[in-house]
Amino acid sequence: MLRTITATKASARTTPGSVQPNRLISSYERLQYRFNEYLRHRVIWRGYRKLLLAMVDIGSLPFGGGWTEAMQSDATTHLERFNLPTSSVLWHRAFHAANGLYDSRYISEPLFFSHIEPSLSQRSRIGKYFDKNFYGRLQITDEPLVLARVVGGRLAGADLKLIDVSRLCALVKPWPEVVVKPALDSGGGNGIHFIESGNIVAMLAQLKRNGVSDLVIQAPICQCTELAELNNNSVNTLRVLTLRFGKNVVNLSTVLRIGRAGARVDNLASGGLSVGVTSEGKLKAHAYDHHFVRYERHPENGTVFLNHVVPSYTEAVTRCIDAHTSIPDVDLISWDVAVNADRVPVIIELNMNLQGIGLHQLSNGPLFGKLTDGVHERFPYRPKRS
Structure with missing residues (x-):
């Protein structure tokens, strides 16, 4: 009798259509995934769109009236090619309005923060790298x-x-x-x-x-005279963005962040400016603030940005790339680097979460440049189910 009951229960567990624990878990996971997708699309996308429109008056920017139907169509086509939300075109338009440079490969902030950054810097992997008290274990010895x-x-x-x-x-x-x-x-x-x-x-x-x-x-950092000329109240730092793509780590983009008069920090969120740096270590012509307003010279001290030299620039980028190679499980990292009075690069901190991308694209164009298609193909936004 006991064998009969056991056999009956066993057969019930394998009966087609019966509700099994593993199927319940799968259903829950699918529901959780759909809910997360809902939050991603409704909250993140709408939130960042609202924030951009509140911070940036696109029509008042230097090239705000230069957006054409051809640009709109080309940007939309590029997004649709990778099944990306066409609402990202708003960021194409905003960047073009500020810098006059059109490119279909710009990355919108909601796309980056909801999908690309979590793919390149997985949330489950990055927590252990946050604590500045343990940077020494990451072989980051060039810290303050x-x-x-x-x-x-x-x-x-x-x-x-x-x-x-x-x-x-x-x-x-x-x-x-x-x-x-x-x-x-x-x-x-x-x-x-x-x-x-x-x-x-x-x-x-x-x-x-x-x-x-x-x-x-x-101890406070005494920065080099060249960077102090831009603003001597704050330590003006390089923001170096590195990407591991395949086996190699490359420098995607570098900007210099500059503080304003009276400010002790250089962050855009604190009113600072950001200007692109060329591969030769010279500043580009225009800096931008967080409203996308551009400047040819520092608004307080009048220092011209174009061709202003960043000492030890190549060494600074090389140190960031070398440090990134010792972090094998995170592919995208932003580094804050000062150059001290002896012209030695000093890594102040690394950033793996909520890495600002607007400052890079305003000054240096599309975030991933020629690697853009490869990034979209490697991390499809909405992968088709098999």
Whole structure:
């Protein structure tokens, strides 16, 4: 009798059309996938479109009236070729309105952030690289001078060995001012503090009360005179974008970010400017702000951008490419690099999530250039089901 019941149950598990646990899981996964797709299309696409229209007055830009039906048709055809949403054409139009350069290969922000970046820098892989306190393990040795750290709420030296408050005070004492930044997130210049070394203990106590438990305390960077001429209030940094495509790591695009008068940081989100850098390490003719407004010279000090030299540019790019080769599971990385008073490139941080692309395309054209078709083919937007 027991055998009969067991056999009956066994046969029921294999009866065609019966609801099985693995099928329930598959149904749930399909439902979750569809819901995520809904969020991606409705929230991300609409959100970025609304943001672009709020930030950029396309009609008022230098080439805002130059958009033609032929451009519209060509850009749409390119997008349809790869089954991409044709609403991306809005970004083609915005970039052209700002820089006068039409190209069907521009990448829209919602397409990049919802699909391309997660494909090249997978969310499940990048978390372990975020903590600035452990950059040394990534073979990133060309970082700013680290004086001390806070790791999980505990004081530590540059070597990650625990220290006490008196030792911290001794480490920062030689520096009139130190830089305190979050170890896990300082995107857009958020959370970065420039404080007198004598106030370090009080500052750390305040940050601890605010729930910040991971910090890096660094000596300030003294930048080279060439970059200080552009704005001496901020450390003006290169944003180097590298891509692993196949077995090789290449530099896709580089821009120089420049602060405005009175600003201590150079981020566009904080009002800064961005200007393209040529392969020879010279600035291009125009810088742009986050409203896509362009400038031929710095609006406060009048420094002309065209052909302004970035010292040690080739070395800076080479260091980023070399560092990227030691990160095998992430294919797209943005690097922030300063050039110090000795003209030595210093890698300040790396970015793998929400990497800004507008600054690159405004100055240097389509993000992936001649690799654009290959990227779309490698990561199809809506792969057909077999």
